[in-house]
Amino acid sequence: MKSRTTCCRELERWLEPATFKALGEPSRAALLMLLAGTPGPRTVGELAAELPIDLSVVSRHLKVLKDVGVVTAERSGKEVRYRLACGDLVHMLRNLADALESCCPTGITELEAGR
Amino acid sequence: MKSRTTCCRELERWLEPATFKALGEPSRAALLMLLAGTPGPRTVGELAAELPIDLSVVSRHLKVLKDVGVVTAERSGKEVRYRLACGDLVHMLRNLADALESCCPTGITELEAGR
DNA sequence: TATATATTTGCACCATGGTGCATTTATGCA
DNA sequence: TGCATAAATGCACCATGGTGCAAATATATA
Numbered sequence: 001m002k003s004r005t006t007c008c009r010e011l012e013r014w015l016e017p018a019t020f021k022a023l024g025e026p027s028r029a030a031l032l033m034l035l036a037g038t039p040g041p042r043t044v045g046e047l048a049a050e051l052p053i054d055l056s057v058v059s060r061h062l063k064v065l066k067d068v069g070v071v072t073a074e075r076s077g078k079e080v081r082y083r084l085a086c087g088d089l090v091h092m093l094r095n096l097a098d099a100l101e102s103c104c105p106t107g108i109t110e111l112e113a114g115r
Numbered sequence: 116m117k118s119r120t121t122c123c124r125e126l127e128r129w130l131e132p133a134t135f136k137a138l139g140e141p142s143r144a145a146l147l148m149l150l151a152g153t154p155g156p157r158t159v160g161e162l163a164a165e166l167p168i169d170l171s172v173v174s175r176h177l178k179v180l181k182d183v184g185v186v187t188a189e190r191s192g193k194e195v196r197y198r199l200a201c202g203d204l205v206h207m208l209r210n211l212a213d214a215l216e217s218c219c220p221t222g223i224t225e226l227e228a229g230r
Numbered sequence: 231t232a233t234a235t236a237t238t239t240g241c242a243c244c245a246t247g248g249t250g251c252a253t254t255t256a257t258g259c260a
Numbered sequence: 261t262g263c264a265t266a267a268a269t270g271c272a273c274c275a276t277g278g279t280g281c282a283a284a285t286a287t288a289t290a
Contacts (some may be wrong), residue, residue: 007151008148008151008152011147011148011151012120012148012252015138015147015148017138017139017140017141017144018138018139019139020128020135020138020144021135021136021139021140022139023130023132023135023139024132024133024134024136024137024139025132025136025184025277025278026132027279028279029130029135031127032130033123033126033129033130036122036123036126036215036219037123037217037218043236043237044199044236044238045235045236045237045238051124053278054183054278054279054280054281054282055237056237056238056239056279056280056281056282057278057279057280059236059238059239060235060238060239060278060279061278063238075286075287077236077287077288078234078235078236078237078286078287078288079236079237079287080236080237080238081231081234083125084215084218084219086215086216086218086219087219089212089215089221090212090215090216093208093209093211093212093215094208094209094212095214096208097204097205097208097209098203100151100199100204100205100208101201103151103152103199104151104201104202104205110124139268140247140248142249155289157272158266158267159266159267159268160266162260168248168249169249169250170237170252170266170267171249171250171251171252171267171268171269172248172250173264173267174267174268174269175249175268175269176248178268180249181265188260190256190257190267191255192257192258192266193257193258193265193266193267194257194265194267195266195267195268
């Protein structure tokens with residue numbers, strides 16, 4: 001098990017507020033699920049067609065997700081194809097879980113969780 | 116590997132916007148790190164003493180974290196001891212990571228991550 | 231160049247929410 | 261009961277940000 005000071009550095013590294021704020025907005029969470037729901041990239045128009053919000057708003061949400069590295073964008077002619085950065089996201093979540101687990105004394109944790 | 120429809124249900128289950136919104140606020144992220152940084156519970160006053168915000172604000176932030184299950188509260192005399200629900204949080208993060216991984220075709224994912 | 235389509239950006243509106251101060255509530259003790 | 265301490269709540273202020281519409285930009289094609 002890592003030391004407590006080490007786990008705190010790890011926590012600070014992976015608990016990026018901007019990323020969680022990006023994922024914490026319902027419309028953006030819906031976008032993420034749409035992107036995860038089908039293989040391959042999707043255009044802004046395709047995504048907007050499946051949500052009850054304006055295309056321009058979808059474009060802005062995708063920019064937010066791109067800025068925190070949750071999605072990647074690639075222009076293809078007139079369209080821009082957005083793709084979920086699945087590997088990076090999974091990597092972040094697992095590292096954060098590991099960091100938290102390093103911090104929390106397992107015994108107490110299990111007790112608290114009531115299992 | 117789970118089917119795509121299954122992974123979407125799992126995603127919807129674990130990608131709770133309220134939880135991520137709670138973690139996406141810098142002051143609350145700081146609270147989480149303080150709670151993870153030392154073993155055992157902390158009182159509102161102790162936590163407020165380590166942050167540049169008013170005690171009342173800390174109290175409110177802790178309520179938000181409690182409402183989404185990130186921390187637990189236990190009154191002990193005049194004090195209220197807040198504790199990180201570490202096990203639940205780790206559980207949620209790992210399940211979310213698994214759901215995402217089930218959705219994303221691994222080959223494409225690895226390519227995107229540039230590894 | 232002119233036109234059409236896809237996306238982004240400027241703008242204004244408005245809801246949400248983070249903040250501090252003052253007050254209230256909860257608890258323990260004399 | 262009265263007083264002191266810890267925490268929560270009411271309130272007002274203000275910054276942030278989600279939203280739609282219109283205009284601007286990017287790209288392909290005639």
